Amino acid sequence: MTNSDTPAVRITDLGKTYPGAKVPALEGVSLSVEPGEIVVLLGLSGSGKSTLLRHMNGLETPTEGAVVSLGEPVAGLIGRHLRALRGRIGFIFQQFELVGALTVLENVLTGGLSSLRGPRVGIVTYPRALREKALGHLDRVGLLEFAYQRADQLSGGQQQRVAIARALMQDPEILLADEPVASLDPESSGQVMALIREIAAERSLTVICSLHQVDLALSWGDRIVGLRAGRVVLDTRTDDLSREEVMEIYGRVATTTSEIAALEDELAEAREQVRSQEAQRAASARDRLAEDFANEEPA
Ligand SMILES: Nc1ncnc2c1ncn2[C@@H]1O[C@H](COP(=O)(O)OP(=O)(O)O)[C@@H](O)[C@H]1O
Numbered sequence: 177m178t179n180s181d182t183p184a185v186r187i188t189d190l191g192k193t194y195p196g197a198k199v200p201a202l203e204g205v206s207l208s209v210e211p212g213e214i215v216v217l218l219g220l221s222g223s224g225k226s227t228l229l230r231h232m233n234g235l236e237t238p239t240e241g242a243v244v245s246l247g248e249p250v251a252g253l254i255g256r257h258l259r260a261l262r263g264r265i266g267f268i269f270q271q272f273e274l275v276g277a278l279t280v281l282e283n284v285l286t287g288g289l290s291s292l293r294g295p296r297v298g299i300v301t302y303p304r305a306l307r308e309k310a311l312g313h314l315d316r317v318g319l320l321e322f323a324y325q326r327a328d329q330l331s332g333g334q335q336q337r338v339a340i341a342r343a344l345m346q347d348p349e350i351l352l353a354d355e356p357v358a359s360l361d362p363e364s365s366g367q368v369m370a371l372i373r374e375i376a377a378e379r380s381l382t383v384i385c386s387l388h389q390v391d392l393a394l395s396w397g398d399r400i401v402g403l404r405a406g407r408v409v410l411d412t413r414t415d416d417l418s419r420e421e422v423m424e425i426y427g428r429v430a431t432t433t434s435e436i437a438a439l440e441d442e443l444a445e446a447r448e449q450v451r452s453q454e455a456q457r458a459a460s461a462r463d464r465l466a467e468d469f470a471n472e473e474p475a
Pocket residue numbers: 194195197200201219220221222223224225226227228
């Protein structure tokens with residue numbers, strides 16, 4: 177159980193080395209997030225953002241140290257206790273992870289599955305109250321009119337909003353978001369990030385969101401935790417931060433305006449590369465999922 181004195185997440189000296197890896201993915205990470213905080217995990221690809229987020233709801237097991245989420249020591253939980261904790265923590269992903277061949281409404285309904293017994297096939301097999309709740313969340317994210325369309329007919333930004341509606345089905349206390357806008361164009365990115373903040377405020381959610389875009393992190397988060405090579409190299413309120421400080425996350429310190437400008441160009445290029453690779457990967461992942469679904473025998 178939690179009360180207002182319990183941190184939403186408390187991580188102490190967390191270390192993680194994946195089996196067979198030569199270097200740790202996380203090392204000596206300590207971090208406490210208070211209820212209602214809006215925190216950005218900022219770092220380049222490979223810095224450990226996803227690994228850290230995945231420890232918070234027990235998707236990874238620490239090699240060293242401890243993770244306590246909503247007052248529960250995560251590594252000690254198994255079975256229904258772990259499921260119960262995960263029910264209190266929503267997770268949204270870069271690739272949305274929707275089932276493309278299902279309707280938008282069914283995708284949202286799957287977020288409420290943990291409250292039901294057994295698998296469901298088809299909208300009418302869900303209790304009416306759950307269907308109404310799902311439609312309410314779709315309305316909130318501005319997609320009610322798309323409820324009966326196939327999810328893969330929606331744009332990336334719309335799909336991520338569906339994923340947010342799906343996460344809301346479990347009435348989460350914490351929302352973890354792993355690069356939620358990395359596959360989106362700038363306009364949809366802005367809309368999705370704004371929506372996350374609005375919903376967080378409405379529901380007093382704690383949000384921990386990984387990003388690799390410095391500007392977005394600075395403008396969106398209340399607090400930035402910078403990761404580099406699995407270590408926390410920065411942890412401060414965004415108000416207190418300058419762009420130069422943030423650049424240190426990227427391994428170098430720029431001292432003159434022209435150096436900062438050069439780094440910015442470099443970063444923009446790197447981001448563009450990452451974005452196009454990620455968009456390609458997203459597209460092929462979606463195709464695979466749709467194919468799997470098409471090949472699956474009807475139940
Ligand atoms: N399942 C895994 N098995 C082995 N190594 C992994 C796995 N997931 C991530 N890593 C490694 O751990 C490091 C941190 O990765 P990750 O947490 O995905 O970083 P980020 O999300 O910041 O890109 C990287 O070196 C990555 O290659």
